Amino acid sequence: xxxxxxxxxxxxxxxxxxxxLFAQAALAGGHEIVRLxxxxxxxxxxxxxxxxxxxxxxxxxQWRAFVSEHQLDGVVCIAAALRRxxxxxxxxxxxxxxxxxxxxxxxxxxxxxxxDAAQDADRLICFGGA
Amino acid sequence: MAKSxxxxxxxxxxxxxxxxEALDIVLAGGAFDLPIGLLFLDDGVFQLAAxxxxxxxxxxxxxxxxxxxxxxxxxxxxxxxxxVAQRGLDSNALSLEDARALSAQEITALIxxxxxxxxx
Numbered sequence: 001x002x003x004x005x006x007x008x009x010x011x012x013x014x015x016x017x018x019x020x021l022f023a024q025a026a027l028a029g030g031h032e033i034v035r036l037x038x039x040x041x042x043x044x045x046x047x048x049x050x051x052x053x054x055x056x057x058x059x060x061x062q063w064r065a066f067v068s069e070h071q072l073d074g075v076v077c078i079a080a081a082l083r084r085x086x087x088x089x090x091x092x093x094x095x096x097x098x099x100x101x102x103x104x105x106x107x108x109x110x111x112x113x114x115x116d117a118a119q120d121a122d123r124l125i126c127f128g129g130a
Numbered sequence: 131m132a133k134s135x136x137x138x139x140x141x142x143x144x145x146x147x148x149x150x151e152a153l154d155i156v157l158a159g160g161a162f163d164l165p166i167g168l169l170f171l172d173d174g175v176f177q178l179a180a181x182x183x184x185x186x187x188x189x190x191x192x193x194x195x196x197x198x199x200x201x202x203x204x205x206x207x208x209x210x211x212x213x214v215a216q217r218g219l220d221s222n223a224l225s226l227e228d229a230r231a232l233s234a235q236e237i238t239a240l241i242x243x244x245x246x247x248x249x250x
Contacts, residue, residue: 008250040151040250080151111158119133119164124246130140130148 002032004121006114007042009128011050011059016042019127020062027070035073035117042128043081046074049101067105075117078108134165136244139174143192144184149177152250153195160202167206167244168199169237170229175213178224193225200228208232208240 003026009015026033038045045063052058067074081102082091088102102108118124137156141148152174159166170178177192184191199207207229214221214231221231232240241247 006248039155040148079154080147083147111155112162114155115135115159115162115164118135118246124135124248126248129249 001123002034002121004034004037004114004117004124006037006039006117006124006126007045007128008040008126010041010044011047011063012052013041013128015128016045016059017057020059020066022125022127023072024066033070033072034120035075035113036067037075037077037114037117039077039080039111039114040128041084043076043084043086046076046081046106047086047101048103049086049099064105072105073117074106075109075113076102076106077114078110081108132164133245134167134243135159135246135248136167136169136241138169138171138241138247138249139177140172140249142173142176143182144176144187144189145173148250149174150192150195152248153192155248155250156199156204157195157202160199160204163203165206166204167208167240168204169208169210169232169240170213171210171237172213173217175209175217175219175224178209178214178226178229179219180223180225196226199226208237210234210237 007019050060086101088108089100092100139152143149156166156168209229209231211231
């Protein structure tokens with residue numbers, strides 16, 4: 001089955017942790033993930049600026065490793081990311097900000113990518129919504 | 131055929147960017163000519179309350195964006211009748227006249243009708 005996965009909660013939220021576990025289980029079960037889309041506070045999952053206490057799970061690091069290892073399409077909503085200060089190099093330059101929080105394997109793009117993934121997938125699975 | 135998507139908007143307009151960001155998904159879908167529905171549920175019905183004063187909160191008013199929904203081709207608009215009643219809003223004075231009031235039972239059928247659902 002083809003899954004699209006949307007994450008709406010911050011990196012420290014249990015629902016974001018569940019999203020990663022679900023994604024790992026989907027691939028382990030032989031399914032396909034057409035795209036991971038991070039929206040609202042979900043954009044923090046892609047932030048390399050998050051520092052997690054040593055005895056806690058570093059979810060942004062785990063997401064990076066997971067997406068890189070499986071060469072998944074990890075898209076972060078650009079409008080939501082800008083609003084929350086989660087910029088990649090290009091956006092930091094565009095808006096003249098010092099801090100760059102997002103790099104590879106993440107891509108900053110628009111909401112069209114969420115719709116595109118929802119159209120392509122058999123199931124859209126959301127984590128951390130209201 | 132394009133898959134249909136229902137957005138369930140559950141957050142009040144002034145509790146954070148949630149309501150605006152839910153609406154942005156709807157507008158983006160409308161711009162792509164996708165079959166999109168929008169249901170206001172729970173505190174989301176406050177988005178339809180009349181006479182809001184966004185300026186008092188130094189925020190931007192969401193209601194103008196809501197009025198633009200039909201222009202974006204989004205005509206499937208729904209509001210939970212129970213949520214409206216529970217919050218003491220006048221169901222005849224909601225800012226989105228085209229939104230159809232639904233009972234809990236009708237909402238169950240509505241969700242069933244859509245291919246994908248996002249709740250925000």
